[in-house]
Amino acid sequence: GNSVTQMEGPVTLSEEAFLTINCTYTATGYPSLFWYVQYPGEGLQLLLKATKADDKGSNKGFEATYRKETTSFHLEKGSVQVSDSAVYFCALSANDMRFGAGTRLTVKP
Amino acid sequence: SAVISQKPSRDICQRGTSLTIQCQVDSQVTMMFWYRQQPGQSLTLIATANQGSEATYESGFVIDKFPISRPNLTFSTLTVSNMSPEDSSIYLCSVRDGAASNSPLHFGNGTRLTVT
Numbered sequence: 001g002n003s004v005t006q007m008e009g010p011v012t013l014s015e016e017a018f019l020t021i022n023c024t025y026t027a028t029g030y031p032s033l034f035w036y037v038q039y040p041g042e043g044l045q046l047l048l049k050a051t052k053a054d055d056k057g058s059n060k061g062f063e064a065t066y067r068k069e070t071t072s073f074h075l076e077k078g079s080v081q082v083s084d085s086a087v088y089f090c091a092l093s094a095n096d097m098r099f100g101a102g103t104r105l106t107v108k109p
Numbered sequence: 110s111a112v113i114s115q116k117p118s119r120d121i122c123q124r125g126t127s128l129t130i131q132c133q134v135d136s137q138v139t140m141m142f143w144y145r146q147q148p149g150q151s152l153t154l155i156a157t158a159n160q161g162s163e164a165t166y167e168s169g170f171v172i173d174k175f176p177i178s179r180p181n182l183t184f185s186t187l188t189v190s191n192m193s194p195e196d197s198s199i200y201l202c203s204v205r206d207g208a209a210s211n212s213p214l215h216f217g218n219g220t221r222l223t224v225t
Contacts, residue, residue: 032211043115043201043218044152051211089151093211097142099152 002027006090006100013080013107021075021103023064023090031092033057033066033073038087038102047075047088080107111136113217115202121223122192129188130220132202137182142214143175146199155200158185192224 007022025033032051036044048057053068062077073090085107090100112135122128132141143155155175156164164177178186189196199221203214 032213034213041221043216044214046206046213046215049213093213095210096154097214101151 002031002092002094002096002098004090004092004098004100007103008101009103009105011103011105013105015082015107015109016079017107019075019077019080019084019105021088021090021105023073023075023100025071025073025090025092027071027092027094029094031094033064034091034093035062035064035073035075036089036091036099038089040086044089080105082107082109110206110215111138111204113202113204113215115217115220117220118218119221119223121225124193124224126192127188127190128192128222129186130200130202132185132187132217134183134204138204139182140205141179141185142203143177143185143187144201144203144216146201146219148197152201155187189222192222194224197222197224 003026034049035047037047048059050057050066056065064075087102087104089102114133116131141158144152155170156166158164158179176188199219201219202217205212206215
């Protein structure tokens with residue numbers, strides 16, 4: 001069945017550091033891929049998405065590229081801020097939505 | 110994107126009691142999804158609520174424990190019945206942001222439930 005494997009956390013970075021959170025997937029067919037973010041005490045918010053191979057999703061300085069050859073959708077940001085501290089979930093959608101385990105990011109000033 | 114309002118935002122309940130969580134959407138949607146997020150864990154789909162028919166439950170979840178109502182296209186409730194401490198979780202209501210089956214989900218802010 002469809003599944004998502006996400007880099008385990010927690011991840012702690014200093015402000016302005018480079019961020020990568022790895023995500024790989026297993027799916028039949030051609031799923032859409034997503035990154036969601038959950039700030040403390042809040043629900044999940046869609047951060048970015050990609051619907052087909054080689055698409056790049058981007059938002060708020062975050063980027064992820066849909067790589068069919070490596071079945072990956074890694075999240076990157078060139079310079080993180082304290083306000084980026086949150087839990088990040090990779091997800092895929094075919095007929096249903098599957099979520100990764102989540103990666104907690106803490107950014108220190 | 111749809112605006113989803115969930116109530117209550119949090120509650121502390123005694124074991125053996127039941128809690129009903131309400132989810133209101135500002136637009137008509139065919140399907141509403143209920144998820145559970147246990148502490149430090151990812152999201153697990155409990156059931157899909159369709160208007161005019163019984164909810165479809167995922168493996169491991171049963172109607173007696175998590176009865177769902179869907180009286181119209183903008184509203185749904187999830188009841189957590191006969192609660193135990195293991196039911197302490199965040200419960201999230203969501204809808205698809207688009208008509209396609211691979212559209213992203215849009216979530217409410219969730220209900221943080223603590224069972225003592």
